[in-house]
Each structure stands twice: as C-alpha cells, then as structure tokens.
Amino acid sequence: MPEKKNYVPYKGNRVNQIVEGSFVDDYNTWRANCQGISGDRLQVKHIDNLYVMLSNHMNGNIRAGSRNAGLDRQGAIQFIELIEGFVDSGDMFTQATADLIVRQSKILEKMETTGKDAGGKDDAFDPAFILFTEQEYNRAGEPLRERKVQGHYSTEWYAERNSGATKVPDDWMTGNNPPHQALFSETETEFAKPKGLLHIMKEAAGAIDDAELEVIVDTIPDDMDAADLDDVSAIEDFFNKVVRENTYWKGGRLLVNKVRRELQATEFTLGPKDQTTIRELSNLNSKEDPLGMVTTFKLAATATPIITLTDRALQRKQTNKAPDDYRAWQNSTKRGFDYRKTAREKFGEDTGKYKPDAKVISKMWQQILWRN
DSSP states (O other), X not given: OOOOOOOEEETTEEEEEEOOSSHHHHHHHHHHHHHTSBHHHHTOSSOXXXXXXXXXXXXXXXXXXXXXXXXXXXXXXXXHHHHHHHHTTOOXXXXXXXXXXXXXXXXXXXXXXXXXXXXXXXXXOXXXXXXXXXXXXXXXXXXXXXXXXXXXXOOHHHHHHSTTOOOOOGGGGTTOOHHHHHHHOSSOBTTBSSSOHHHHHHHHHHHHHTOEEEEEEOOOOTTOOHHHXXXXXXXXXXXXXXXXXXXXXXXXXXXXHHHHHHHHHOOXXXXXXXXXXXXXXXXXXSTTSBOSEEEEXXXXXXXXXXXXXXXXXXHHHTOSBXXXXXXXXXXXXXXXXXXXXXXXXXXXXXXXXXXXXXXXXXXXXXXXXXXX
C-alpha cells in the first residue's frame, strides 16, 4: 500500500513536508542517551544526569570573577532549547528555522576548545576546560600553593582526600570529558549517541535545506487569476490535453464536472521553473512559511477557473472548435466561452424563431444533448 502522507492544514491549504535524514530521531536519541547517563557515572554530586549538566552549563551558575561573567545562558542551554523548540513542537521547518540552526551551529562550533588556556581572559565556553583549583594547606591550615586543573574536580589529589571519590579517566582532564563529547564528538561515544550535538545540528541544517513539499491547494489567493495558474506548466499541459481529447466534450459542449473531477484527482509534478508561481498559489512565499521545493501538488479548490483555463487552451491551439469538431461551448456560466454560431451567422438575416444573436446548434445535436 502507498505510504500515508502527513498533510498539515496551512493557510487554507494542506502541506506535507518531507525532510530526509534522521535529524529528529538523532536528537531524540542524543537527548535520551544524555538523560540516561547518571551523575554517578559522571562522578559528580548533586547533578542527576548528563542532560541536566548540559542544561545547567553557564545557566545561573557562573562564579564571581569568572572570565565568563555576563555570559549567563550562553552555554549549551541555548542550543538545547533551540533544537527542542523545533523537535517537540512538531511544526514544519521554515527558512527562518534553517537560517537559525545554521547560525547557531556556527556559534557552537566556535565554542569548541575555548577556555583551553587556563586563566586566560577570553570567553571559555567549552566544558572540557571547566576550571577547578586544588589548594594545599600546611598543618596550621595556612594555604601553601594552589594548582589549576581542567575538565573535572575528581583528580587523584581530590580522590585521596575525599572518601568514596575515585580519580576520573585521564582524557576527562585533557579536553575530552563527557559534556565535551556530548556537544562536539563527530562519532558515537558512550556520551554522544549517535554523535555530538554540533554535528546533529549541522546535518539538520543540510536536511532542512533539501526539504521537499507536497501541497493540496484548497484555496486560490484572491489576487491570482487564470493567467497566473497557466504559468504553472503542469496546469497548462493539463488543459492543453482537455482541448485535444474528445472525452471531455459532447457536441462541442465542455463536460465541466468531468474535467473538474479529473483535475482534482491529478497529482502534478513540478520542477524548479514553477516554484515562484506555485509558492504564491500555495501561500508559501515568505521565510516564515514551510521550507522546501514543491515537488507535487493537487488543485482541489472548487474556485479553480476551469472555464477560463480551457478557453485559454483553445486560444493557444488557435481554434474555436472542440476536439469533436463542433464549435466549443459550455453552459456552466453565462460569462464563459461559447463559440457556437449565432442565428444570424447560421441563417442570415432571416433568423426565424431565433433572435439574431442567439447561439444555435443543429437539431441532431439538440436531440443528443437532451437525451444525455
């Protein structure tokens, strides 16, 4: 069975956005993995898990005198909140979304390795180099010397002085601790599944840029007319077919309901040259609208100007006749085309029972039409 499409109501139409790749699944995996890594595994106190640690990164806890003073909430929390705002809302991605993810991924990328210069003056965002001080005291309790360590406080020195503490792995102290891996690892690790947040964001931006849209047009904008619709090559081709094939006509009369049913059931395929018009037709022409190339659409609007579009196709064909070789006409609206001869054209000045400008057809076709 064909896959069921997830059309979402949008501005009077229905839109299905297709984003290839596993960005949403990857982020949910990343989040669940971080939430499953306990404080005990991180060898820290008073922090439930790695996700909480990252959410608290530079979030209301910047120490007095820190080189990061004034940078509250500019750590990992800003990226987590950004991505979760998209992932958890279920909203379609927009150009504004893609632009924001690109900008934020560049900011996060620049944060990697900042703070490596212990005691420096520049901002230090990378949790790999969070700074701790080990203070030695003499027997009198007077401070002797202090030593700066980065990455984790549970060093060998700390473990020797605190019951129950153990020394963390060496690489945690040399730029590769768990929160650093969770943010920056290019590959899967215990603390970064399926990869670090930076690389999930980078892949997300690329996937959103390559998104595709499938649209069902239920409402035609008031400022669009038949000429605008004809700018979409697939619509033009459809009505070119209507004026070539007998199946849509009987005695020169356009079978409007038959054309409408087939039009509404047809899924049209689009290319790059149709994008401007189809996005206007679909109300998708701002940066806040769903992003992606419209690859297919259906024209389900009851207000579709079928009569006018057919007449335009007859004009392109340079004919006033239906494919069955009778003068083309329709009786759905008085304002639509009717190329039948007038009584004056058929009978001359003596039009008998007909008014001179009345449209007439042969008696045979009158009988056929009445029977049908």
